[in-house]
Amino acid sequence: DGGITQSPKYLFRKEGQNVTLSCEQNLNHDAMYWYRQDPGQGLRLIYYSQIVNDFQKGDIAEGYSVSREKKESFPLTVTSAQKNPTAFYLCATRLLAGGRYEQFFGPGTRLTVL
Amino acid sequence: GENVEQHPSTLSVQEGDSAVIKCTYSDSASNYFPWYKQELGKRPQLIIDIRSNVGEKKDQRIAVTLNKTAKHFSLHITETQPEDSAVYFCAASLSIAGGYQKVTFGTGTKLQVIP
Numbered sequence: 001d002g003g004i005t006q007s008p009k010y011l012f013r014k015e016g017q018n019v020t021l022s023c024e025q026n027l028n029h030d031a032m033y034w035y036r037q038d039p040g041q042g043l044r045l046i047y048y049s050q051i052v053n054d055f056q057k058g059d060i061a062e063g064y065s066v067s068r069e070k071k072e073s074f075p076l077t078v079t080s081a082q083k084n085p086t087a088f089y090l091c092a093t094r095l096l097a098g099g100r101y102e103q104f105f106g107p108g109t110r111l112t113v114l
Numbered sequence: 115g116e117n118v119e120q121h122p123s124t125l126s127v128q129e130g131d132s133a134v135i136k137c138t139y140s141d142s143a144s145n146y147f148p149w150y151k152q153e154l155g156k157r158p159q160l161i162i163d164i165r166s167n168v169g170e171k172k173d174q175r176i177a178v179t180l181n182k183t184a185k186h187f188s189l190h191i192t193e194t195q196p197e198d199s200a201v202y203f204c205a206a207s208l209s210i211a212g213g214y215q216k217v218t219f220g221t222g223t224k225l226q227v228i229p
Binding site: 031040041042043044045048050056059090094096101102103104105106107108 | 115118120123146148155156157158159160163165203205207212213214215216217218219220221222
């Protein structure tokens with residue numbers, strides 16, 4: 001867990017602006033994920049990536065974009081097309097080798113749209 | 115797709131009593147079931163998990179049971195302590211192409227342990 005960093009911790013955005021949330025890991029994990037968490041709801045998958053330069057849409061990808069140019073980094077851009085972006089965003093990683101299934105989470109970024 | 119239902123949404127117990135949280139899942143191909151504890155404003159932390167070839171797993175005061183036939187699994191916390199107060203999430207995970215695990219989370223249970 002200490003090997004996953006997310007920045008910033010808090011982010012405020014005006015309507016119509018794009019913002020990028022950072023996720024960095026030094027665990028040498030292959031897979032990285034972005035989840036969105038809203039009050040009273042579980043975690044919902046936005047995007048995931050298993051290898052560099054490849055990523056797939058999750059259940060709620062509309063209004064979001066990602067890139068995976070390096071194994072260590074998986075930034076998430078919240079675009080102006082996302083109608084209700086205020087939420088807690090969590091990045092997670094997973095080691096694919098060895099049949100291990102555990103996901104490890106970063107500390108999260110709380111995004112508020114003003 | 116997979117659907118995970120979690121009950122209850124809130125649970126209050128007296129310190130020292132047991133707490134049970136139940137989840138059901140819809141896809142019989144799900145093969146991994148983790149439980150996460152999330153304290154207010156913090157990241158979810160894995161507390162216990164179970165694979166589909168196991169019916170029960172225990173770690174000190176925490177245990178998880180899995181009934182594959184009925185497609186439900188439960189978290190049991192015994193001798194609860196105030197520090198157990200948190201939101202608990204269950205999840206069901208399914209292996210799909212390329213080694214990817216698609217994880218579906220329940221909606222969470224807010225556990226309050228009353229001293």
